[in-house]
Amino acid sequence: MSNLRVIAFDADDTLWVNEPIFTEAQERCKAVLEPYVKAEVLETQLYQTEIRNLKLFGYGIKGFMLSMIETAIELSEGKVSGAEIQQLIDLGKEMLQHPVQLLPNVAETIEQLGQTYELMIVTKGDLFDQESKIARSGIADYFSKVEIVSEKDEKNYASILKRNQINPDEFMMVGNSLKSDILPVCKIGARAVHIPFHITWAHETVELHHVEGISYQELADISLLPALLKES
Amino acid sequence: MSNLRVIAFDADDTLWVNEPIFTEAQERCKAVLEPYVKAEVLETQLYQTEIRNLKLFGYGIKGFMLSMIETAIELSEGKVSGAEIQQLIDLGKEMLQHPVQLLPNVAETIEQLGQTYELMIVTKGDLFDQESKIARSGIADYFSKVEIVSEKDEKNYASILKRNQINPDEFMMVGNSLKSDILPVCKIGARAVHIPFHITWAHETVELHHVEGISYQELADISLLPALLKES
Numbered sequence: 189m190s191n192l193r194v195i196a197f198d199a200d201d202t203l204w205v206n207e208p209i210f211t212e213a214q215e216r217c218k219a220v221l222e223p224y225v226k227a228e229v230l231e232t233q234l235y236q237t238e239i240r241n242l243k244l245f246g247y248g249i250k251g252f253m254l255s256m257i258e259t260a261i262e263l264s265e266g267k268v269s270g271a272e273i274q275q276l277i278d279l280g281k282e283m284l285q286h287p288v289q290l291l292p293n294v295a296e297t298i299e300q301l302g303q304t305y306e307l308m309i310v311t312k313g314d315l316f317d318q319e320s321k322i323a324r325s326g327i328a329d330y331f332s333k334v335e336i337v338s339e340k341d342e343k344n345y346a347s348i349l350k351r352n353q354i355n356p357d358e359f360m361m362v363g364n365s366l367k368s369d370i371l372p373v374c375k376i377g378a379r380a381v382h383i384p385f386h387i388t389w390a391h392e393t394v395e396l397h398h399v400e401g402i403s404y405q406e407l408a409d410i411s412l413l414p415a416l417l418k419e420s
Numbered sequence: 421m422s423n424l425r426v427i428a429f430d431a432d433d434t435l436w437v438n439e440p441i442f443t444e445a446q447e448r449c450k451a452v453l454e455p456y457v458k459a460e461v462l463e464t465q466l467y468q469t470e471i472r473n474l475k476l477f478g479y480g481i482k483g484f485m486l487s488m489i490e491t492a493i494e495l496s497e498g499k500v501s502g503a504e505i506q507q508l509i510d511l512g513k514e515m516l517q518h519p520v521q522l523l524p525n526v527a528e529t530i531e532q533l534g535q536t537y538e539l540m541i542v543t544k545g546d547l548f549d550q551e552s553k554i555a556r557s558g559i560a561d562y563f564s565k566v567e568i569v570s571e572k573d574e575k576n577y578a579s580i581l582k583r584n585q586i587n588p589d590e591f592m593m594v595g596n597s598l599k600s601d602i603l604p605v606c607k608i609g610a611r612a613v614h615i616p617f618h619i620t621w622a623h624e625t626v627e628l629h630h631v632e633g634i635s636y637q638e639l640a641d642i643s644l645l646p647a648l649l650k651e652s
Binding site: 264314 | 493546
């Protein structure tokens with residue numbers, strides 16, 4: 189008999205679309221800076237700038253905007269114009285206001301699971317931006333708790349469980365990122381279900397995976413979660 | 421007999437210096453943009469840009485950096501150079517890495533109060549930046565809970581109390597901002613003590629103030645807090 193009581197969901201690319209918004213912004217950034225730099229060079233350099241700035245900026249769109257601007261200045265050797273930088277800022281502002289687009293089957297599944305379990309959101313990134321997306325998602329009311337953290341590691345999961353008085357055997361995390369949603373959760377003795385984003389195959393069964401000595405289940409779609417929970 | 425059990429502290433300009441870091445950055449921004457714009461014009465416009473962007477960026481240094489860049493482009497009519505914008509970014513990065521300078525008497529008072537009360541930090545702003553400052557403050561271990569919120573209003577205070585199972589009569593907030601630390605806390609039936617930042621006078625007594633029909637106590641310095649708590 190399972191003790192499961194609380195199911196926590198990652199937000200970006202688990203409940204709603206996120207990564208494609210960054211990809212699209214990057215394409216538009218390439219177009220703006222086309223007079224100065226080749227697309228491939230920009231992509232590599234932007235990534236390197238983001239990584240370099242991560243310890244100062246953390247995750248999120250505002251940090252991405254600043255890294256875009258910095259990369260533009262560097263790669264254009266300072267020749268990028270004020271108007272072009274403003275285009276990059278405007279592009280970032282559009283990202284911040286992008287409609288929240290739920291992934292398929294999310295609304296129905298969340299509604300169904302909310303009848304049996306306590307639901308949480310555990311997401312990382314910019315507090316202000318994440319709160320705004322949750323508020324605009326249309327499904328905020330199904331989640332009794334929202335935890336926005338700067339990093340999803342074992343330490344932060346353990347303190348989330350502690351402060352919400354949840355035992356590891358009562359907790360399941362559902363998310364698209366092995367590194368952030370699955371491995372640290374399994375390592376503190378709770379259960380995690382991986383739902384990869386953008387999978388090109390569709391199977392209807394649960395796959396059992398093993399990474400770093402840890403076992404976790406993988407689903408192709410969130411709609412398969414209620415059936416998995418009934419089995420276990 | 422008071423039921424007080426939990427004392428929460430605002431962070432910026434209550435536990436450590438913050439506002440002067442922004443003021444200094446603004447002065448350096450004026451110097452960078454001196455070829456294009458008069459200092460007074462920049463100050464007014466920067467403020468207006470910040471207010472306009474607040475609903476998109478929230479509070480914090482990254483939003484401030486983006487508003488500085490936007491203001492620079494606008495006021496220079498696009499003539500600001502890439503190198504100058506990089507100077508603004510570097511200035512913001514310095515702000516993000518600024519040493520955390522505790523205000524006078526904070527360390528001793530927090531240590532003393534921690535022996536009797538449960539201590540919390542309730543601060544607003546950028547999650548990543550606030551966590552970084554708390555970690556670097558040297559006094560993090562005295563606080564059993566840290567709540568970083570996007571806005572300090574009645575709703576958020578009420579949910580902080582609820583999720584930490586604190587009754588309003590068990591809670592006191594200490595901070596420098598009437599709007600964020602005092603009025604919303606009094607409105608939900610808890611107690612608040614105002615310690616204004618940068619006061620130019622020094623009195624050793626508690627002053628009772630009344631604003632919007634709400635009464636709260638004001639202290640000139642955090643070191644006066646233990647004595648006030650003994651009285652009440």
